[in-house]
Amino acid sequence: MKEKQQRYEALVHAFHGDIYRYAYWLTRDPVVAEDIVQETFLRAWRSLDSLKDEKSAKSWLITIVRRENARRFERKQLETVDIDDVPVADEAFHAGNGDDTEELRILIARLPADYREPLILQLIFGYSGEEIAEQLSLNKNTVMTRLFRARNQLRDMLESDSAHQRGRHNG
Numbered sequence: 001m002k003e004k005q006q007r008y009e010a011l012v013h014a015f016h017g018d019i020y021r022y023a024y025w026l027t028r029d030p031v032v033a034e035d036i037v038q039e040t041f042l043r044a045w046r047s048l049d050s051l052k053d054e055k056s057a058k059s060w061l062i063t064i065v066r067r068e069n070a071r072r073f074e075r076k077q078l079e080t081v082d083i084d085d086v087p088v089a090d091e092a093f094h095a096g097n098g099d100d101t102e103e104l105r106i107l108i109a110r111l112p113a114d115y116r117e118p119l120i121l122q123l124i125f126g127y128s129g130e131e132i133a134e135q136l137s138l139n140k141n142t143v144m145t146r147l148f149r150a151r152n153q154l155r156d157m158l159e160s161d162s163a164h165q166r167g168r169h170n171g
Contacts, residue, residue, distance in 0.1 A: 008045055011057055016041075018125065019061050025124055026069045028105075036072070040064045059135045062125070107157045115150035118143050 019040060023033040043064050044051075051060055108116055121127045121135060129147070133140040 004048055008048055011044060011048075011061075012041055015058055015061055018058065019065055022062060022120075022124055023065050023069070025105075025120065026065070032072070036065060036068045039068050043068070058125075059131070062121075062135060103161075104154075107154055107161075110157065111150055111153055115146050115153060118146045119150040119154075122147060 016037070020033060020037050023036040023040070024030060027033050027036065040061060044061060051057060108119060111119065117136065118132045118138075121132045127135065129140050129143050132138075132147075133143045136143065138146075
């Protein structure tokens with residue numbers, strides 16, 4: 001039991017920061033991210049004996065985070081509202097706030113999941129194509145194609161939004 005506890009503590013110490021950053025990126029809510037991280041490490045404790053290769057610990061934890069985030073939506077029952085009761089803000093008021101990071105995060109969130117997930121793993125964790133392929137159980141060429149297409153789609157969205165903003169200011 002003591003050996004398991006030492007392995008677990010080393011795991012938490014080594015990866016807590018990365019796992020929290022990923023959870024926060026997925027949720028954009030620090031409280032929810034902490035809950036997901038806590039549940040992730042609880043599940044890791046319960047299944048620690050199944051982790052045979054310490055080198056794959058980070059990928060293993062990322063997989064748990066992804067599944068925990070998905071479980072959050074499985075359990076959640078969304079409240080419905082009448083569209084007439086919801087005020088709609090004018091987007092022109094918020095345009096040009098200069099928050100490029102938030103704009104990029106929103107654009108990445110608009111990508112299809114098949115493209116978004118490899119891109120996040122590359123941007124946040126700095127994973128190589130091979131590591132992403134292993135993490136997502138895909139062929140490396142598939143991952144590289146998805147990364148290429150994700151970047152192209154982001155560029156197209158940025159150009160489209162930029163052109164849209166120019167048109168809004170011109171007329």
